[in-house]
Structures are given as C-alpha cells and as structure tokens.
Amino acid sequence: MNYYDKLDFENIPSHIGIIMDGNGRWAKKRNLPRTFGHKEGTKRVIDIVETAYKLNIKSLTLYAFSTENWKRPEDEISKLMDLLAYYIKNQLEKIIKNNIKINVLGDYTKFPSSIVKLIDNALQRTESNDKMILNIALNYGGQTEIVDATKKIVKDIGDNKISIDDINTETFKDYLYTKGQSDLDLLIRPSGEFRVSNFLLYQLAYSEFYFSDILWPDFNENEFYKAIYDYQNRNRRFGGL
Numbered sequence: 001m002n003y004y005d006k007l008d009f010e011n012i013p014s015h016i017g018i019i020m021d022g023n024g025r026w027a028k029k030r031n032l033p034r035t036f037g038h039k040e041g042t043k044r045v046i047d048i049v050e051t052a053y054k055l056n057i058k059s060l061t062l063y064a065f066s067t068e069n070w071k072r073p074e075d076e077i078s079k080l081m082d083l084l085a086y087y088i089k090n091q092l093e094k095i096i097k098n099n100i101k102i103n104v105l106g107d108y109t110k111f112p113s114s115i116v117k118l119i120d121n122a123l124q125r126t127e128s129n130d131k132m133i134l135n136i137a138l139n140y141g142g143q144t145e146i147v148d149a150t151k152k153i154v155k156d157i158g159d160n161k162i163s164i165d166d167i168n169t170e171t172f173k174d175y176l177y178t179k180g181q182s183d184l185d186l187l188i189r190p191s192g193e194f195r196v197s198n199f200l201l202y203q204l205a206y207s208e209f210y211f212s213d214i215l216w217p218d219f220n221e222n223e224f225y226k227a228i229y230d231y232q233n234r235n236r237r238f239g240g241l
C-alpha cells in the first residue's frame with residue numbers, strides 16, 4: 001500500500017525521533033559482516049532526511065551512537081565513525097542548500113579529532129538554517145542529558161542568572177540539547193524491539209510510539225509514511241479527555 005496518498009498534510013508531526021535499530025541483524029540475515037548493515041542503514045539516513053524535509057517536518061532526531069555503544073568492538077565503532085564522516089562529507093552541501101540546521105545531541109568531543117572537526121564545520125555552516133533541524137544523537141544518553149541540564153541550572157542559580165522559582169517543566173527545556181525545539185511527537189523504533197533505550201527521555205513525555213518489525217536498512221520512505229499515517233490515526237489527549 002502507498003501510504004503517502006493517505007497522509008493528512010495538515011497534521012504532520014513537528015518532531016520525529018528514530019531509534020535506527022536492526023542494522024546488525026539485517027547483515028546477519030545475509031551472512032554479511034555487521035558493518036554492511038550500518039552502511040545500508042546510512043543510505044536510509046540519507047533517504048529519510050530528504051523525506052522528512054519534503055514533508056516539512058520541523059525536527060528530525062536520529063539516534064546514531066549512544067553512550068553505551070562504546071561497548072561494541074573497536075572495528076565496529078571505527079566503521080560507524082567512517083560512515084558518519086562519509087555522511088557529513090557527502091551530504092553537507094545538500095543540507096546547506098536545503099536550509100537544514102544540523103544539531104548534535106551529546107558529547108561528540110569524545111570522538112576522533114577528524115570527526116570532531118567535520119562536525120564543528122557542519123554545525124557552523126548550518127547554524128543559521130531554519131527550514132528543519134536535523135538532530136544527530138552522538139555519544140548520547142537521555143539520563144545524561146537531564147543530569148547535564150540540572151548542572152547548568154544549578155550553575156545559573158549560583159551565578160544569579162535565574163532563581164529557583166524560574167524553574168518549571170517549560171524552562172527546564174531551555175537546558176536540554178533540544179533547546180528551542182518542540183517536544184517529540186512521534187518516536188519510531190524499527191526492528192521489533194520495544195524499548196526506549198535512554199532516548200529523549202524528557203522530550204518524549206507525550207509522544208506517540210510506533211514500533212515496527214522492519215529492520216532499519218529496510219525502512220524506506222513508504223515505511224516512514226506508514227508510521228506518520230499511524231500517528232495521524234491516534235487520539236492524542238495530553239492527559240485530558
């Protein structure tokens with residue numbers, strides 16, 4: 001079924017987050033090394049960013065590397081870094097042309113210096129873009145994000161920039177890595193896992209969850225439309241009736 005034709009373009013989620021999962025299993029099913037799955041997964045990143053842009057989605061957040069992913073074998077980590085470098089080098093001009101702003105969630109300074117330089121350049125060159133924000137979660141953990149926010153708040157209070165009474169659930173968001181962006185409307189997790197895996201813990205308070213058995217390297221545009229179509233048929237009440 002073609003889900004694009006079923007979409008309600010007046011009700012496109014503003015912020016979508018994706019836990020790109022299943023690359024390893026995709027490769028294993030084909031008797032290929034896991035890294036082939038990551039390579040194919042990177043092609044889906046290119047497709048889905050383009051699709052999100054065409055749908056006028058305001059923020060797209062992709063979970064590319066968690067604080068726990070350092071536990072993986074060194075050669076797999078190194079291949080993921082190569083793919084990230086490839087993505088930035090290969091896509092940056094198109095991203096700039098399309099007025100997309102890149103934002104990194106997480107402490108990417110722990111990555112190799114060549115990657116840090118590429119990221120810094122991409123951040124700087126897309127800084128004033130405002131059609132869509134592409135958040136790439138790198139060395140990201142949702143709990144760490146909340147702890148970091150808390151530390152920044154304590155510091156601002158200590159520096160007399162704000163008072164305790166200024167802190168509420170809205171102003172807290174100004175201290176998150178997604179400052180200025182809306183909360184997550186839709187969380188997509190492919191590959192048949194039903195976990196949140198420390199992703200956007202604060203921002204997903206009222207988001208709709210979409211789980212799919214499709215592995216990330218097979219998650220094409222139509223699967224993305226299907227997830228949005230499913231979202232559009234939910235009844236979001238935000239705690240009301």
Ligand code: FPP
Nearest residue numbers: 020021022023024025041042064083084087
């Ligand atoms: C999870 O699959 C996927 C990752 C840990 C990496 C995601 C990274 C990319 C798709 C490529 C680089 C990113 C960008 C933004 C260009 P898994 O390896 O955990 O799969 P499995 O659960 O089947 O083992």
